[in-house]
Amino acid sequence: MNGFLPISKQEMLDHSWYYCDFLLVTGDAYIDHPSFGTAIISRVLEDAGFRVAILSQPDFTSPADFVAMGRPRYAVLVNAGNIDSMVAHYTAAKKRRHDDAYTPGGVGGKRPDRAATVYAMLARKAFPDTPVILGGIEASLRRFAHYDYWSDQVMPSILSSSGADALMYGMSERSVVELAHNFKTGKKGDDLWRNVRGMAYFSHPKPALPFPTVECPSYEAVQTDKAAYARSVKLQYDEADHVRGRAVLQAHGKRVLVQNPPALPLSTQEMDHVYALPYQRTYHPSYEPLGGVPAIQEVQFSIIHNRGCFGACNFCALAFHQGRYIQARSHESVVREAEQIARHPDFKGYIHDVGGPTANFRFPACQKQQTHGLCRDKRCLFPQACNQLQADHRDYLTLLRKLRQIPGVKKVFVRSGLRYDYMMADHNDEFFLELIKYHISGQLKVAPEHMSDHALYYMGKPSFAIYEKFRERYTRINQKLGKKQYLVPYLMSSHPGATLDDAIALAQYLHRVGYMPEQVQDFYPTPGTLSTAMYYTGLDPRTMQPVYVAKTPEEKAMQRALLQWRRPDKRPIVLAALKKAGREDLIGFGKDCLIHPSKGWKPAPPAAGSAKSPGRHTQKSNGKSGAGAAKFAPSAGLHRKKGWAKPKKKR
Numbered sequence: 001m002n003g004f005l006p007i008s009k010q011e012m013l014d015h016s017w018y019y020c021d022f023l024l025v026t027g028d029a030y031i032d033h034p035s036f037g038t039a040i041i042s043r044v045l046e047d048a049g050f051r052v053a054i055l056s057q058p059d060f061t062s063p064a065d066f067v068a069m070g071r072p073r074y075a076v077l078v079n080a081g082n083i084d085s086m087v088a089h090y091t092a093a094k095k096r097r098h099d100d101a102y103t104p105g106g107v108g109g110k111r112p113d114r115a116a117t118v119y120a121m122l123a124r125k126a127f128p129d130t131p132v133i134l135g136g137i138e139a140s141l142r143r144f145a146h147y148d149y150w151s152d153q154v155m156p157s158i159l160s161s162s163g164a165d166a167l168m169y170g171m172s173e174r175s176v177v178e179l180a181h182n183f184k185t186g187k188k189g190d191d192l193w194r195n196v197r198g199m200a201y202f203s204h205p206k207p208a209l210p211f212p213t214v215e216c217p218s219y220e221a222v223q224t225d226k227a228a229y230a231r232s233v234k235l236q237y238d239e240a241d242h243v244r245g246r247a248v249l250q251a252h253g254k255r256v257l258v259q260n261p262p263a264l265p266l267s268t269q270e271m272d273h274v275y276a277l278p279y280q281r282t283y284h285p286s287y288e289p290l291g292g293v294p295a296i297q298e299v300q301f302s303i304i305h306n307r308g309c310f311g312a313c314n315f316c317a318l319a320f321h322q323g324r325y326i327q328a329r330s331h332e333s334v335v336r337e338a339e340q341i342a343r344h345p346d347f348k349g350y351i352h353d354v355g356g357p358t359a360n361f362r363f364p365a366c367q368k369q370q371t372h373g374l375c376r377d378k379r380c381l382f383p384q385a386c387n388q389l390q391a392d393h394r395d396y397l398t399l400l401r402k403l404r405q406i407p408g409v410k411k412v413f414v415r416s417g418l419r420y421d422y423m424m425a426d427h428n429d430e431f432f433l434e435l436i437k438y439h440i441s442g443q444l445k446v447a448p449e450h451m452s453d454h455a456l457y458y459m460g461k462p463s464f465a466i467y468e469k470f471r472e473r474y475t476r477i478n479q480k481l482g483k484k485q486y487l488v489p490y491l492m493s494s495h496p497g498a499t500l501d502d503a504i505a506l507a508q509y510l511h512r513v514g515y516m517p518e519q520v521q522d523f524y525p526t527p528g529t530l531s532t533a534m535y536y537t538g539l540d541p542r543t544m545q546p547v548y549v550a551k552t553p554e555e556k557a558m559q560r561a562l563l564q565w566r567r568p569d570k571r572p573i574v575l576a577a578l579k580k581a582g583r584e585d586l587i588g589f590g591k592d593c594l595i596h597p598s599k600g601w602k603p604a605p606p607a608a609g610s611a612k613s614p615g616r617h618t619q620k621s622n623g624k625s626g627a628g629a630a631k632f633a634p635s636a637g638l639h640r641k642k643g644w645a646k647p648k649k650k651r
Contacts, residue, residue, distance in 0.1 A: 005030075005043075006053045007284055020070070021045075021180070022075055027057060028056065029283055035302070043277040046277075072130060075133050080136055081138075088111075116134055132165055135169075135172055142155070144528075147532055149532070154219075166192070166193045170198050171323075174197070197261050197264060198263030201258055203256050209260075213248070214235065214249070219257075230533050265327045269330075301341050303341070305328060305354055305355065306362060307322055307357065311358055315524075317528055325374065326363055331402055334403070338403050343408075351403065354400060359416035382461065394428075397430060400438070420448075423470065437483075444474065451467075452498065452502035458534065459531070475487075491563055496550075497540075497549075503559040508594065516567075534547050535551075558576065561574050561577065
């Protein structure tokens with residue numbers, strides 16, 4: 001018998017189980033590794049003394065696979081998988097993806113669209129009298145009435161559409177153990193979860209709660225009134241704090257959705273315990289004949305050392321799911337895991353990552369957060385670093401040094417996202433120097449997302465001037481160490497607030513520094529984020545002021561194409577975009593031109609009184625040009641696309 005939890009009735013019998021306490025249904029293959037929520041929740045419940053069986057990627061056309069596992073004693077726990085099933089299935093352009101890294105053999109189509117809802121309904125059919133509890137990121141981000149990008153409408157709480165009894169949101173180790181003990185002690189109905197932080201459920205009528213409460217606009221209101229929707233999202237975001245957060249109520253017809261305050265974060269000792277549970281650190285052996293599960297490749301020799309992110313970008317779901325409060329494991333816990341990795345027979349000496357949501361966060365942004373929570377209307381790093389921010393990399397650096405000394409470890413990489421603005425707030429070069437010297441392999445990836453301060457404001461990202469200073473510092477340290485390593489920026493097109501002129505300004509910048517990104521991420525409106533609220537409502541929930549949104553497929557394609565203007569297949573779209581924006585001055589053979597003209601093309605004469613000059617961006621935003629505070633300076637550290645060659649001059 002292997003060390004995995006049972007995934008079939010036969011394996012339950014092999015464990016001498018004739019029933020399980022909880023049946024955990026997931027849209028992923030079963031990978032028993034702490035990078036996967038299914039593994040953590042199941043092992044935490046096992047550690048608390050409960051029997052957990054896993055039903056992985058069941059047939060979603062009938063309840064037969066559920067029935068075959070047998071009725072669990074307490075509840076069915078349902079998640080869609082490690083990522084949202086709709087994001088897993090569709091691109092930002094709503095085109096169907098053909099593969100799935102979380103499925104044996106990488107085969108697509110093994111889970112349904114809206115998997116959490118479908119599995120919950122099947123569980124209800126299989127076991128009508130057994131509670132069904134939702135969890136995972138798909139359910140977490142849909143706990144309130146939410147805008148659904150794929151159907152282009154506001155949908156009710158997933159609890160309404162799925163028929164589930166309750167929902168666990170965020171990181172749920174505390175919530176699930178408390179809930180399990182409530183089942184064990186015989187509690188029923190709302191008494192099971194009324195006092196449990198990190199849970200949401202429907203009640204009728206409005207319940208008496210042990211927490212302070214606040215009410216947001218109803219489902220009916222946000223369905224018909226976009227301003228009400230924007231206010232609702234802002235209130236939900238403001239209450240997502242474990243110290244000062246209140247229970248949030250939202251009426252759905254005659255019922256009331258109740259979201260209890262967020263679960264309390266784990267202490268360092270508690271996180272250490274969770275990550276020391278007996279994970280097998282790979283996929284279930286039954287998947288081997290099918291080619292294994294591709295998702296294990298990136299994480300098998302990687303280590304998660306923290307949780308949460310106080311960066312709080314508006315387009316990111318982390319603030320609404322994991323939260324902004326940082327939790328971290330001890331050095332001893334991380335080193336033990338690294339030593340375990342080093343003993344693995346397939347380990348080649350390379351730890352692929354020591355990170356988390358943001359790799360270089362090891363403690364809360366300031367001491368006040370531990371007792372007062374995170375500020376309601378202030379960000380730690382936006383629009384600039386708060387004067388209370390404690391930017392200090394010494395603890396993380398010490399951890400990386402310890403990992404480098406482990407026998408059998410040749411190299412320790414940092415591949416998770418690094419907040420470069422946090423690095424710039426730390427004026428000590430020590431971490432920066434050792435990061436470049438020991439922990440990257442030829443290139444460092446960071447996420448400025450754009451170079452227009454106008455666009456960055458709506459993203460909740462710092463001024464591009466900070467990225468430019470970071471790039472200069474990166475180049476200087478590489479030169480000091482005698483290294484030639486590249487800086488690869490992640491960029492996003494069509495975010496709310498970003499105009500066609502902003503995209504042109506970014507293309508001009510990239511042209512000047514000689515870099516064309518191989519990949520560009522279109523803004524993807526996922527449920528729950530502030531940016532998605534902007535996309536749907538045309539309002540900024542922070543200010544309730546109008547915001548420009550590129551919604552038509554034509555303009556979204558233009559913004560994306562401008563960032564890859566040299567690609568031959570993008571040429572017609574780039575030409576159309578420049579003409580639409582009145583920027584035909586960028587079509588030609590001058591050094592500042594983005595694209596050569598078509599045969600027989602003649603430039604349009606400048607309009608009378610026009611102040612435009614070739615190669616210059618004139619849109620105003622916040623009193624500055626669309627390029628924000630950025631200088632169009634050559635960027636020695638940027639990586640040119642493979643095969644890129646400087647265009648030949650016309651003779």
